[in-house]
Amino acid sequence: MATYRELLAQVKTEIDEVGAAEARERHGAALFVDVREREEWEEGAVPGAIHVPRGQLESRIEGLVPDRSTEIVLYCAGGSRSAFAAKALGELGYEHVSSLTGGFTDWKRNGFQVETPQSLTPDQRRRYSRHLLIPEVGEAGQERLLASRALLIGAGGLGSPASLYLAAAGVGTLGIVDADVVDDSNLQRQIVHSTDSLGEPKVLSAKRTLEALNPDVEVKAYEERLTSENVERILADGWDVIVDGADNFPTRYLVNDASVWHGIPVVHGSIYRFEGQVTVFKPGSAGSVAGRAGDARPRAGGPCYRCLFPTPPPPELAPSCAEGGVLGVLPGIVGSLQANEALKLLLGIGESLQGRLLLLDALGTTVDEVAVQRDPSCPVCGEHPTITEYVDYVEFCQGVQR
Numbered sequence: 001m002a003t004y005r006e007l008l009a010q011v012k013t014e015i016d017e018v019g020a021a022e023a024r025e026r027h028g029a030a031l032f033v034d035v036r037e038r039e040e041w042e043e044g045a046v047p048g049a050i051h052v053p054r055g056q057l058e059s060r061i062e063g064l065v066p067d068r069s070t071e072i073v074l075y076c077a078g079g080s081r082s083a084f085a086a087k088a089l090g091e092l093g094y095e096h097v098s099s100l101t102g103g104f105t106d107w108k109r110n111g112f113q114v115e116t117p118q119s120l121t122p123d124q125r126r127r128y129s130r131h132l133l134i135p136e137v138g139e140a141g142q143e144r145l146l147a148s149r150a151l152l153i154g155a156g157g158l159g160s161p162a163s164l165y166l167a168a169a170g171v172g173t174l175g176i177v178d179a180d181v182v183d184d185s186n187l188q189r190q191i192v193h194s195t196d197s198l199g200e201p202k203v204l205s206a207k208r209t210l211e212a213l214n215p216d217v218e219v220k221a222y223e224e225r226l227t228s229e230n231v232e233r234i235l236a237d238g239w240d241v242i243v244d245g246a247d248n249f250p251t252r253y254l255v256n257d258a259s260v261w262h263g264i265p266v267v268h269g270s271i272y273r274f275e276g277q278v279t280v281f282k283p284g285s286a287g288s289v290a291g292r293a294g295d296a297r298p299r300a301g302g303p304c305y306r307c308l309f310p311t312p313p314p315p316e317l318a319p320s321c322a323e324g325g326v327l328g329v330l331p332g333i334v335g336s337l338q339a340n341e342a343l344k345l346l347l348g349i350g351e352s353l354q355g356r357l358l359l360l361d362a363l364g365t366t367v368d369e370v371a372v373q374r375d376p377s378c379p380v381c382g383e384h385p386t387i388t389e390y391v392d393y394v395e396f397c398q399g400v401q402r
């Protein structure tokens with residue numbers, strides 16, 4: 001049986017190590033992963049490093065770093081824990097991993113830059129304690145949620161439960177786009193509003209409810225209908241995920257085109273009477289989670305909304321809730337599923353509904369799932385896109401209806 005010393009010596013022959021000076025040269029190009037315990041991390045860390053305690057490394061790294069060709073520099077306090085960690089990542093298929101010899105201690109001794117990481121306050125530790133207990137979320141995941149930005153299209157039936165759960169979960173910035181005011185016929189399902197807020201703009205009513213639920217959350221209210229004219233301005237505020245709870249087709253097509261061009265994943269939900277649908281559109285992405293702008297040209301990946309619905313349905317086949325009615329709890333279920341998908345995307349955990357359309361029947365209480373695929377000839381996300389800028393979406397939807 002090997003002693004610890006022998007085991008460590010053996011592991012060190014099997015991994016790549018890098019000294020502090022060389023590590024510093026790679027700083028910026030390589031991802032630094034701090035595998036120490038939380039108390040050590042809080043006292044100071046390499047700037048830009050992510051924190052994954054050694055005990056959670058194997059279970060969390062795929063979610064945090066999906067691309068196994070990423071150059072990674074692992075460090076601990078002295079270079080031993082990170083050596084074992086480097087071996088583990090190598091076994092998980094990570095190709096460019098090295099361990100910092102001498103660890104953070106040596107980094108500091110060299111006078112290299114150190115920062116004190118943000119960490120949760122005692123209040124936040126209590127508020128999010130049930131998240132912190134889940135290894136897939138934990139402290140790093142919660143910090144990630146607090147730094148995340150989700151844009152909700154609509155503060156209605158779907159936007160209500162979705163925004164409530166995202167706010168409760170501590171998603172730090174929520175944008176809400178809606179031009180309507182609260183009407184008494186909304187309250188049968190739009191639970192972010194209340195009788196007190198009748199006549200008030202929905203975005204302001206929602207903002208008040210959500211910020212009261214969780215003061216960690218900042219709500220950016222866009223009291224306007226999403227249009228070709230304002231979509232770029234709203235997206236320029238920077239969003240990690242869009243939760244689409246729109247109640248009309250022009251907005252859905254507009255959200256789709258904008259999200260494809262900006263590389264932002266969309267969690268789609270729709271409802272009618274007792275039937276709900278949920279899916280995730282994340283075209284052009286195999287793994288990256290927080291797809292901010294800069295990744296505009298889609299590659300192979302999941303379908304977009306237009307892949308599924310190249311043309312809007314004729315109006316007689318697509319009545320709105322106002323025309324066709326909806327069981328009040330149904331948007332509660334569908335919107336909660338949307339929040340679930342959004343949280344997974346933000347955390348980089350689990351399996352998203354990308355490529356799968358969930359069909360929910362509340363009357364029979366059944367759930368079906370159909371596989372949906374990207375259409376290579378899709379006019380927006382296909383190989384040779386024919387729609388490359390915003391169109392008149394109202395006209396587009398009416399044109400097809402004629």
Ligand SMILES: [Zn+2]
Nearest residue numbers: 304307378381
């Ligand atoms: Zn498409």
